[in-house]
Amino acid sequence: MFKINNNTVLYQNQDIFNTLFEAFPESVIIFDEKQKIVAANSSAEKIFGYEKGKLKDQFLNILIPLRYQTTHKNHFNYFMTKPNNRINTRGLYLFGLKKNNEEFPVEIGINPFTIYEKKYVMALIIDMTIRRESEIKINSINVVLEKKVKTGTVELQKTIKKLKKANLDYKKELERRIEVENKIKDALKKERELNELKSKFLSLVSHEFKTPLSGILTSAILLEKYQLNNQQEKRKKHLKTITEKIQYLNNILNDFISLERIDSSKENYKFTVFNLSKVINEVVYNSNMLLKSGQRINILQNTSDYVLRQDEKILELALNNIIYNAIRYSPENTEIDLEISKNTNNLIFKITDKGIGIPENDQKFIFNRYFRAENVLNIQGTGIGLNIIKTHLENLGGTIGFKSIENKGSEFFVELPINKES
Structure with a gap:
């Protein structure tokens, strides 16, 4: 070859x-x-x-x-x-x-x-014909695969985006449901508390009204028996009892009315210009009917020197409540001092008594509605007065605070703007 x-x-x-x-x-x-x-x-x-x-x-x-x-x-x-x-x-x-x-x-x-x-x-x-054809086919397949991969990647990214959005929507929905659930729980809790308060309120009203009304009824019946001149002291005693009980019931009703206005947001404060002596005279006059034997209220300043633009009725309500408490929780033959001072914009009232005081463990709850300290549970009272006046005073830009030692007495401080804008 x-x-x-x-x-x-x-x-x-x-x-x-x-x-x-x-x-x-x-x-x-x-x-x-x-x-x-x-x-x-x-x-x-x-x-x-x-x-x-x-x-x-x-x-x-x-x-x-x-x-x-x-x-x-x-x-x-x-x-x-x-x-x-x-x-x-x-x-x-x-x-x-x-x-x-x-x-x-x-x-x-x-x-x-x-x-x-x-x-x-x-x-x-x-x-290389078969190999080149195979390469061409492989390249063609690779091109198709690349396109599919790109398309799949795009679709995957879209799917991931949708999943992220769905996850975010689910998270938001979960948060919304948790929020709704918490609101429902809060509503149920408030409803339970309200029911408890209603039960406590009805029990309180029943007790607080029943005792004074029984005293009034008893004194009224006894008055009919004392017709002779030499029985006038006994008549006066029962008349005083009736007066005190009616005054006490009137104070409770005023507290309840004020409480209802606060809760229903119907309270419209009325600002007028008035002399402080007018309010103080009214408070002392009403308080004198409740004084125990030998008790006395001391006013340590000339109150006619102060002129305010405030809600006169709310200030009277606050001072009445604190002084009534001082009378109720102080023994006979003690004095209650009302001291008034002034700083740049506010009047400051300090009411001091020598009563039974507030136990230290109870002091942080004293402004809670219906709360009564453990050392006054056998004394008549509703436990709403301080809660009411604290709310009113804060609404008027004022504050209330206190210092107290059990068995030695208490000092309450009320600070209120002299000129309150409407």
Whole structure:
């Protein structure tokens, strides 16, 4: 198959060489330095579409597409000047030309060799058609996959965004439900407290009204028995009892009315200009009817020196309540002092008694509605007076506070703006 000129045989055993040459799985073409094909195995003939033996003595250009022939010639000349180089076209896109002029992709390995001082080149050629088609399909699939991945990524991002929004909406809904649930719990708690307060209130009213009314009824019945002149002291005693009980009931009713106005937000304060002495005289007059034997109220300043613009009735209510408590919780033969002072914008009232005082553990609850200290539970009272006046005073820009020592007495402080704007 492959003989050197001058009848020099490449191998001593031509048959063995031809067998090995044909056994190559790759297509093999051998050509000389003039690019004349001197040998081609059947694999080469098959991929280029030539019959057996038809490639021999043909020039290599018949296997190269016309557009590559100039470039091939330059590369070949350069290659032949450096015969020790080997060329491997793996990864390059080269093309061969079949007998029917059909181009197809190939991969070529070129190896030069010399026999008897004559140069030859052996080209190993692999048909890349199937591989290139596979690459094209793979690339096409990759493009499709990339698009699907991009589309999937976009959809995933949208889904994540929707999930985040849904999660946020769920969180907001959960918070809203918790808030509603807490409001319902608060409403139920307030309703329970209100029911407890109502029960306590009804019990309180029943007790607080029943006792004075019984005293009034008893005194009224006894008055009919004391008709003689020498019984006038007993008559006066029962008349005083009736007066005190009526005054006490009147104070309770005033507290309840004021409490209802506060709770229903119906309280409209009325601001007028008045002299303080008017309020003090009214408070002392009402208080004198409740004084125990030997008790006395001391006014330590000239009250006519002070003129206010305030709600006159609320100030009277506050002073009445504190002084009534001082009378009720102080023993006989004690004094109650009312001291008045002034700072830049406010009047300050200090009411001091020498009564039973407030236990230290109860002092923090003293302004709570219906609360009564443990040392006065057997004394008549509603436990709403201080709560009412504290609310009113704060609404008028004022404050109330106290200092107290059990069994020694109490000092209550009321501070109220002199001029209150409407």
